[in-house]
Amino acid sequence: MVAVTVTAVLLTLAGIASTLARRRIGLLHLAGAALLEALLLVQGGLAVVRLAQGETPADTPTFLGYLAGIVLLPVAGVLWARTEPTRWAGTVLAVAAGAVGVMIWRLQQLWEASGG
Amino acid sequence: MAERAGERATTAGPGRVLVAVYGVFALAAGARAVVQLSTRFAEAPVAYLLSALAAAVYVVATVALARGGRRTALAAIGFELVGVLVVGTLSLLQPAAFPDETVWSAYGRGYLFVPLVLPVLGLLFLRRTARRPPG
Numbered sequence: 001m002v003a004v005t006v007t008a009v010l011l012t013l014a015g016i017a018s019t020l021a022r023r024r025i026g027l028l029h030l031a032g033a034a035l036l037e038a039l040l041l042v043q044g045g046l047a048v049v050r051l052a053q054g055e056t057p058a059d060t061p062t063f064l065g066y067l068a069g070i071v072l073l074p075v076a077g078v079l080w081a082r083t084e085p086t087r088w089a090g091t092v093l094a095v096a097a098g099a100v101g102v103m104i105w106r107l108q109q110l111w112e113a114s115g116g
Numbered sequence: 117m118a119e120r121a122g123e124r125a126t127t128a129g130p131g132r133v134l135v136a137v138y139g140v141f142a143l144a145a146g147a148r149a150v151v152q153l154s155t156r157f158a159e160a161p162v163a164y165l166l167s168a169l170a171a172a173v174y175v176v177a178t179v180a181l182a183r184g185g186r187r188t189a190l191a192a193i194g195f196e197l198v199g200v201l202v203v204g205t206l207s208l209l210q211p212a213a214f215p216d217e218t219v220w221s222a223y224g225r226g227y228l229f230v231p232l233v234l235p236v237l238g239l240l241f242l243r244r245t246a247r248r249p250p251g
Binding site: 061062065066068069072073076077080081084086088089091092095096099 | 137143
């Protein structure tokens, strides 16, 4: 959760930095995105396990919707950024990472509003 | 796709960022609309149908921008601007009519006002890319 946020924020900053420096995205960005995706998959896996054990947030459909969306974002961001040959690729990645940063907190809120 | 002379692609450079943001919103609004419509449609049909409409507009705008469909993008983004202004105003004047949030409620306050800023950026971008010579 904290790790996801930190990674997402760092990736957002790295993306913006490469745009400001007028550079294309590099290995650093791809590695960051891969790490973010891995963390999200672990987090998502844990959530699914706990859901299966009967621990459900009050608004389960919304929670699942966010969960499905958030694991897709880094992948979509990387695909969309990699085909962009200019400095704007970094910003594309920053948008995806920033969205992940917001969504992970929303997921946390939804989880804490447990229906019991 | 069907680029006329003198127009720049809507998928290069900053345009790509715009498509990314639109994509995120299409996803967010779409997922929200599906959940709302499928689980509690009866509670606030108007608000939820508006959510679905907003989601559809974002999807159309995303696809149109991504494929360089300038005219479609213009229509979708224009509609989006009108939508956020009308729904935003109505939701403040008559909160009772909007018992649950839509993407466009209170000018998109729940989404950091991005829904209000996005169409303006989109229209400016379409204008700019239409005027510039290629390259």
